[in-house]
Amino acid sequence: MEQPTKYDLHAEKYSTIFLEKNQKATDIYHSQFDLDLANKKLLDLGCGDGHDLNTFSKRGASVYGIDASSSMVTLALQHTENKAEIKEAYFENVPFPDNFFDIVCSKYALQASPDMQPIFQEVNRVLKPGGSFIFLVGHPIYQFLEKRKHPKDYFLKEIIDVKIFDGQFEIREPTHTLSEYISSYFIRHFELNVYIEEAEDSIERINGDIYPAFLLIKSKKKF
């Protein structure tokens, strides 16, 4: 299987066009967090250029991030004015202790990994019991449409090329089914509180169809 996008080469470009183009997802995502995050330790998985961490830091959270791209980590440290602890690391091996965070979150990042199970295990490990796990990912339906061939197989894991931001940016990512996110592991360890799916203007239209571009899950680690 070909490798998903490496963000190192594109970090600056992604960062400059991201803010205006992802507004809807960002607003919905941010509305899932308390306005007052004082005394909360928050980890962003795939924090990218750190804009979300900056927002959460302004709401009072102690913010931490990981990202596989060293260029993104550099940008994130700049954007958070060194108030955040950000490490170059992978979702599957989170470099923080057990039961450390009140909130683990992620936006438009987890779908870049082929397998959710090791990520959910890490989230379950680093999150305190009762802590929040909030994530937004590219929707399996848009990934299905992006397979672009006939007949398509929803269940077959493939690497797709996706044009986002009016074609200004191309990413490659593995496809997922809905049941990979709401998996039996997830249901065993997390209580589902909010499920949202929405269209997003910045994703390329596929044959003029309207479809959910992202899904958001808000959950709590079970006691």
Ligand SMILES: C[S@@+](CC[C@H](N)C(=O)[O-])C[C@H]1O[C@@H](n2cnc3c(N)ncnc32)[C@H](O)[C@@H]1O
């Ligand atoms: C589309 S960007 C989203 C960044 C940010 N969350 C946002 O909303 O703008 C995805 C980010 O996830 C990071 N990433 C992808 N796969 C990763 C992995 N397995 N471990 C850590 N970071 C990863 C990429 O380097 C990139 O910065």
